Amino acid sequence: MRDLAGRLDLCAINTATLGYQAPIGETVDAIARAGFGAICPWRREIDADDAGRAAARIRDAGLAVSGYCRSTYFPGATEADRRAAIEDNKRALDQAATLGAPCFVLVVGGLAPGSRDLEDARAQVEAGVAALTEHARALGVTLALEPMHPMYAADRGCLNTLEQALDLAERLEPAPGAAPEIGVAIDVYHVWWDPDLDAQIARAGAARRIMALHVCDWLVPTRDLLTDRGMMGDGVVDIRAIRASIEASGYAGAVEVEIFSAENWWKRPIEETLAVCAERLQSVC
Amino acid sequence: MRDLAGRLDLCAINTATLGYQAPIGETVDAIARAGFGAICPWRREIDADDAGRAAARIRDAGLAVSGYCRSTYFPGATEADRRAAIEDNKRALDQAATLGAPCFVLVVGGLAPGSRDLEDARAQVEAGVAALTEHARALGVTLALEPMHPMYAADRGCLNTLEQALDLAERLEPAPGAAPEIGVAIDVYHVWWDPDLDAQIARAGAARRIMALHVCDWLVPTRDLLTDRGMMGDGVVDIRAIRASIEASGYAGAVEVEIFSAENWWKRPIEETLAVCAERLQSVC
Numbered sequence: 223m224r225d226l227a228g229r230l231d232l233c234a235i236n237t238a239t240l241g242y243q244a245p246i247g248e249t250v251d252a253i254a255r256a257g258f259g260a261i262c263p264w265r266r267e268i269d270a271d272d273a274g275r276a277a278a279r280i281r282d283a284g285l286a287v288s289g290y291c292r293s294t295y296f297p298g299a300t301e302a303d304r305r306a307a308i309e310d311n312k313r314a315l316d317q318a319a320t321l322g323a324p325c326f327v328l329v330v331g332g333l334a335p336g337s338r339d340l341e342d343a344r345a346q347v348e349a350g351v352a353a354l355t356e357h358a359r360a361l362g363v364t365l366a367l368e369p370m371h372p373m374y375a376a377d378r379g380c381l382n383t384l385e386q387a388l389d390l391a392e393r394l395e396p397a398p399g400a401a402p403e404i405g406v407a408i409d410v411y412h413v414w415w416d417p418d419l420d421a422q423i424a425r426a427g428a429a430r431r432i433m434a435l436h437v438c439d440w441l442v443p444t445r446d447l448l449t450d451r452g453m454m455g456d457g458v459v460d461i462r463a464i465r466a467s468i469e470a471s472g473y474a475g476a477v478e479v480e481i482f483s484a485e486n487w488w489k490r491p492i493e494e495t496l497a498v499c500a501e502r503l504q505s506v507c
Numbered sequence: 508m509r510d511l512a513g514r515l516d517l518c519a520i521n522t523a524t525l526g527y528q529a530p531i532g533e534t535v536d537a538i539a540r541a542g543f544g545a546i547c548p549w550r551r552e553i554d555a556d557d558a559g560r561a562a563a564r565i566r567d568a569g570l571a572v573s574g575y576c577r578s579t580y581f582p583g584a585t586e587a588d589r590r591a592a593i594e595d596n597k598r599a600l601d602q603a604a605t606l607g608a609p610c611f612v613l614v615v616g617g618l619a620p621g622s623r624d625l626e627d628a629r630a631q632v633e634a635g636v637a638a639l640t641e642h643a644r645a646l647g648v649t650l651a652l653e654p655m656h657p658m659y660a661a662d663r664g665c666l667n668t669l670e671q672a673l674d675l676a677e678r679l680e681p682a683p684g685a686a687p688e689i690g691v692a693i694d695v696y697h698v699w700w701d702p703d704l705d706a707q708i709a710r711a712g713a714a715r716r717i718m719a720l721h722v723c724d725w726l727v728p729t730r731d732l733l734t735d736r737g738m739m740g741d742g743v744v745d746i747r748a749i750r751a752s753i754e755a756s757g758y759a760g761a762v763e764v765e766i767f768s769a770e771n772w773w774k775r776p777i778e779e780t781l782a783v784c785a786e787r788l789q790s791v792c
Contacts, residue, residue: 231584340700371657375700376727376743386702414623415660417671442661447729459659460623 223466226477227504234260234288236436236480237267240495241488245354246271247279249492254283256496260476262289263321265314280321288476289366289407289434290314290323290430295331296350297343297380304346307331308353315354318363320481325366325433325473326358328406332377343380351404352394359403366433367391368407371415373447384413384422391431402431408468409436409480413452414459420467435468436483437461437507449484453498454470455506477507508751510760512789513757519545519573519764521721522552525780526773531556532564534777539568540779545761547574547719550599558605573761574651574692574719575603580616581635582628582665589631589693592616593638600639603648609760610651610718611643612692617662628665636689637679644688651718652676653692656700658732669698669707675714687716693753694721696736698725699744705752712756720753722746722792723766734769738783740791750792762792 223434226232235253237246244252246267252260261280268276268290280287293311298304311326318326330347333340351365358365367387371380381387384406391404398404406426413419426432444450454461465477479499481487487495511517520538522531529537531552538546545564553561553575565572578596583589593729596611603611615632618625631774636650643650652672666672669691676689683689698704711717724742729735739746750762764784766772772780 333743338743340745344702371658372656372700373729373732376725380700382700382702415657415665415667417629417667440661444658444732447658447732458618458623460625 223469226507230257230500230503231257231259233503234262234476235496235499236262236478237264237292237478238291239481239487239499240492243492245275247464250276250279250283250285252492252496254285256493256500258285258500260286260288262287262291262435262478262480264291265317268321273317277321287323288478289325289327290318290321291327293326293328293330295329297331297334297346299335304350308350311354311469312357315358315361315363319361323363325364325405325407327368327434329367329368329370330379330381332375332380339382340375342400347380347479348390348393350491351390355394355403355452362401364402364433366405366407368409371412378486382466383416383418384408384426385418388422388426388431398429398431400430402429405431407434407436408432410459410461410464411436411438411440414440414464423467423471427468427473432468432471432473432474432475434475434478435465435473436478436480437465439478446484449482451482453481453487454479454502461507477503479503482507508754511792512731515542515580515785515788516637517762518543518546518788519761519763520575520781520784521547521763522549522578524764524766524772524784525777527551528777531561535561535570536570537777539570541778541785543570543785544572545573545763547572547576547644547763547765549576550602553588553602553606558602562606572606572608573763574610574612575599575606575608576612578611578613578615580614582616582619582631584620584622589635593635596639597642598649600643600646600648604646608648610649610690610692611648612719613652614655615652615661615664615666617665625660625665632665633675636675640688647686647691649687649718651692653694654697656697668701668703669693669711670703673707673711673716683714683716685715687714690716690718692719692721693717694723695744695749696721696723696748699725699749704749708752708756712753712758715757717734717753717756717758717760719760719763720750720758721751721763721765722750723764731769734767738766738769738772739787746792762788764788
């Protein structure tokens with residue numbers, strides 16, 4: 223297991239952590255100044271600027287890109303809706319390639335509007351991901367399925383365990399190469415509860431599918447299902463144990479902080495949040 | 508699959524649905540007047556009265572008892588804490604027997620205070636359940652493990668899938684008889700998201716371990732992790748499909764309504780909530 227002390231170059235900041243308070247250029251510079259090695263931007267930031275200009279700014283700041291967040295939800299009430307989501311995701315893949323992102327993070331969406339059919343939603347997700355593979359392969363961007371905590375099954379993501387994500391990846395790409403077409407993004411927040419986690423991490427690592435490791439913490443109590451995630455160390459997740467398991471499986475990518483925190487971290491100055499992230503990555507993770 | 512139309516005798520009310528607005532005697536009579544066949548009381552109600560007197564009141568009202576809620580959490584910071592929880596649960600088992608409850612519902616608890624060790628919490632749960640089996644067997648009360656939604660792993664229940672609960676049940680009781688010592692209580696709210704649900708229901712049914720079926724609904728959005736559960740039909744769970752799966756596995760017990768709803772149903776008059784439960788059980792479930 224890598225020692226992160228003095229190694230912020232191994233660490234990334236997912237820009238969602240900072241609450242989108244500044245344009246992407248300023249955010250890039252702040253993250254670089256704080257000493258981090260990589261950034262994972264969100265589409266809203268790139269759409270508000272230009273992917274080529276953002277890529278240059280990131281490069282000039284000396285940062286790598288750890289990933290690009292995130293897909294438009296696949297399930298739709300109509301075939302036209304589903305087709306539009308796929309086309310939208312292809313445009314996002316183009317941006318990911320321009321940014322030099324190794325992976326595009328797939329938050330796949332929950333039930334189709336008006337539907338109670340979770341099995342159908344999952345089938346729509348699989349069809350949607352399959353429809354992206356050729357485009358992604360041509361660009362050299364891995365599709366990183368992010369299993370979502372089961373509390374998001376209805377409205378955010380109906381892939382709810384690492385096992386389920388890996389099953390889907392294997393169906394679409396049974397024998398991945400060194401750079402898989404379909405990988406996974408593992409966020410400790412979504413998976414920490416899973417009794418099968420270590421076994422599935424080992425499986426994912428053996429197939430070289432782990433494209434990202436996101437860290438934050440589970441707060442007790444949690445006051446909002448989406449935006450009350452905690453700074454590492456403020457909650458109950460044994461982050462170090464999960465990172466050990468992931469790195470033991472062969473993962474050597476960034477340790478990326480992603481914290482949705484509307485009432486706390488998103489209200490603080492970017493520099494303060496970055497400083498606390500840096501400290502906690504080295505002391506807690 | 509049973510048709511519930513005109514068959515409220517097949518249905519039960521878990522008293523948590525009514526927000527504990529009345530003493531147990533009045534609650535019993537209201538549930539009976541509304542036409543339901545069974546009741547699942549909570550300990551706070553029985554502790555505030557007397558188990559023998561409550562049992563008589565339930566019998567006189569013509570109700571069956573579908574279960575008794577719920578265990579004191581097993582994980583503890585010290586051996587003394589864990590021992591106290593076991594003793595407390597033995598007293599609750601005595602009450603369950605007095606009430607004539609076929610099962611005592613085990614909400615097992617999450618992490619021990621101050622701990623981040625989920626594996627240890629799960630080991631403490633297993634030890635705690637094992638310590639109850641002899642007492643429960645002597646009383647003829649089944650211990651019904653209730654898998655909790657993963658969002659409760661930290662603070663309410665670290666058994667988070669039906670598979671995990673069944674694995675534990677099989678370790679403690681490999682070959683259950685017609686009335687198992689260790690069973691499961693399946694609440695659609697906790698398990699509806701699980702991609703492996705149907706397979707695990709079949710497994711549970713084949714072993715005759717399903718002791719209870721709880722229904723409510725998952726609201727979108729969900730505004731509170733614990734007390735924003737929905738009335739059947741107001742959310743996105745395909746309750747009928749889950750009930751069909753459970754009954755196809757051999758379950759012939761009560762369909763029990765349990766709704767934690769601090770801002771909605773708990774504020775309404777008991778009679779109104781019971782009337783809506785009756786209507787939705789017959790039209791939605």
